[in-house]
Amino acid sequence: MRQPFLSLSFSTLITFLTGTVVLLGYFTDLPPLDGLRLRFLQWAVLLSAVALLVGVLNLARVHWSRFGEGISKALMSLAFFLGFFVALLAGGLLGIQNTVTRALVDFVIVPIEASLFVVILVVLIYALTRMVRKQLSAFNFAFLATVVLALLGSVPLPATQIPFFQGEDSPISYALRVLGTAGVRGLLIGIALGSAVTGLRVLFGLDRPSGE
């Protein structure tokens, strides 16, 4: 079916007008545009905060409904509600600067997150070995070789350096720095272009990723 070039609905019009004002406010510093841009951004920040609250309530609702879906899910939902109410009471009643709240963060949340982070490292090592075992294509080989070379080049050893790998002027370190920077720039240029064009598509009403 042939699509209309610009499908103008009320929400598309609002998107176009606010987006254009915010963008022009960035490019120029004309007082009325700059003021409007800041006002729109303040509204968006407020809406985001309300959306976060709605999201948390939605999560509580989902967990509430899971109490009837078997022991495993019920236990997870119970853990969620325990954590939720403790965080609500500690943060809401005692305040975030209170000793008890800070202790909860320092002795419960931070260690849990640190342990999860360590598990991520283990998962990655396991995934790398799986990659080698299952399919060692040219791309995977290059990826793996880069990981090994980068590790050899960056792991500190006591009172010694691996020749050719470590040190500012070593060939491997230089090659990784130059090639790595070039690769990163290439990827970032692609991502920046993709983000900009996706934004423009939404701004002009050519695409509506959400809504009618």
Place this chain on the structure above:
Amino acid sequence: MIDGYSLLIFLGLSLLLVVSTLVQRKVPYTLREIPGFQRLRRAIGLAVEDGKRIHISLGRGVLLSENFGVTLSGLGVLKLLSRFALISDHPPIATTGEGSLMLLAQDGLRSTYNRLGLAPRNLPQQAVLAGTTPLAYGVGAYLETREGRIAVDLLIGHLGNEAAWLGEASHRQGNLSIAGSDHLTAQAVFTAVATYALIGEEVFAAGAYLDSNTAQRASLQTQDIARWAIVVFLILASGAKLLGI
């Protein structure tokens, strides 16, 4: 004061996008093959037949940040896939790490229900805020993947190290996982853990591969033309610098 260069780039890209969209109507842009998307089309059909779900992880893109571009791409994919999968007994689920993103995902699903003439059912369960910090989100989405009778995990959004959790959960369940992010660390992680990793700007191409929409194809063409312009500019600038101009 006017930031002339930025304004020029904005106007140039806008013009290119509009012209490409008009040109698409006469000469459709040919897309190169990306194996992940080819496999995805088949996998969606199989998932619907098997009574399994598709899980779309939209990540933690914040509405007011520069990483929302890839999130918009993920939202578009959710909306497109839901057209095929909402008619099944197990509609797709989306996990997010941001409240506003959850609302947008629910809005997209609601619009597809309306378009198909169906009454929206259980939207709060279909688009969920899985966690508000990176690791909390990773674990929340991990649990959805593990518990939700999933066949395909699509990870398209702003994700970081926590993506390793999702990829691993998907692998353990024997699911097909296709993953892309704007975050470089996540891209490296996906290369190791996902069935198909989308590298660089491939993540923005998902919509064009799933739908023959002219705007999506025009968007890809615009990106390609702009990329070539940047390549030529970089080569010329490097040459000029070498020659001391």
